[in-house]
Amino acid sequence: MPSPRSSRERRAGSGGGRLEFLSLVSQRSPGAPDSPSHRKEPGSAAAAPLPEEDCMKLNPSFLGIALSSLLAIDLWASKRLGVCAGEDSAWGSARPLMKVVEVSGHGIPWLLGTFYGLCQSDSSAAREVLLNLLFALLLDLVLVAVVKGLVKRRRPTHNKMDMFVTISVDKYSFPSGHATRAALVCRFVLRHLVLAVPLRVLVVLWALIVSVSRVMLGRHNMTDVLFGLLLGYALYSVVEYCWLSPLSAPALFALWSH
Numbered sequence: 001m002p003s004p005r006s007s008r009e010r011r012a013g014s015g016g017g018r019l020e021f022l023s024l025v026s027q028r029s030p031g032a033p034d035s036p037s038h039r040k041e042p043g044s045a046a047a048a049p050l051p052e053e054d055c056m057k058l059n060p061s062f063l064g065i066a067l068s069s070l071l072a073i074d075l076w077a078s079k080r081l082g083v084c085a086g087e088d089s090a091w092g093s094a095r096p097l098m099k100v101v102e103v104s105g106h107g108i109p110w111l112l113g114t115f116y117g118l119c120q121s122d123s124s125a126a127r128e129v130l131l132n133l134l135f136a137l138l139l140d141l142v143l144v145a146v147v148k149g150l151v152k153r154r155r156p157t158h159n160k161m162d163m164f165v166t167i168s169v170d171k172y173s174f175p176s177g178h179a180t181r182a183a184l185v186c187r188f189v190l191r192h193l194v195l196a197v198p199l200r201v202l203v204v205l206w207a208l209i210v211s212v213s214r215v216m217l218g219r220h221n222m223t224d225v226l227f228g229l230l231l232g233y234a235l236y237s238v239v240e241y242c243w244l245s246p247l248s249a250p251a252l253f254a255l256w257s258h
């Protein structure tokens, strides 16, 4: 298949050294008289039409250009912000602290902690809240695994895969599971726990630090984390909508009543 470059070169060669330019307008309408597929090559019987896929590459949509620019900026900025990606990185000495932050937003401590709290709780109100938190955390794990499996975006090349317990889809990075959990837990805790203002501020700060640490550790690009935060925020609304109560799920609550 002739590439646009080679057909352009042939035209340039046959036009006595004159350069010809292909306008996007003529490529956009293949039926137009001046379109490359209709133009007769000087010295050739009939012009070969340009391959469809080449035309598409030369004429990307505005959305396509905007998306690839956004992704390019994302990759560039995320790499620059990955200052704790390795021990020899700019802020490599802060890496152990960032890994503690990572564990604080990991699924296992949250699942085990909630389950333990549920077994220990002696009030029906606490049981209701903790059962719904457990449901929210499990829903979050499933949703993130499904999206990661569908999108299959690789983690940044500067990431060292030395994370605390992962599952197979965690080789993918979109969206950040830590970010979804941070946003979900943050909304959940602010809504269902009676906390003093300084503690409420700490909860929000924790969610933000967990999210930023994903990029600093080199685990994620910024768009993984931003989408994760949005997903976790939205997921809380789903949990609130499907809220489990002794009335809506009596069998489930019977399991936990002592």
Ligand SMILES: CC(C)=CCC/C(C)=C/CC/C(C)=C/COP(=O)(O)O
Pocket (backbone or CB within 6 Å): 106, 107, 108, 111, 141, 163, 164, 165, 166, 167, 170, 173, 175, 176, 177, 178, 179, 214, 219
């Ligand atoms: C019940 C069950 C299947 C628990 C699995 C808990 C587990 C291993 C969660 C993975 C948490 C994790 C490493 C998420 C990845 O977070 P990113 O922020 O790196 O996407």
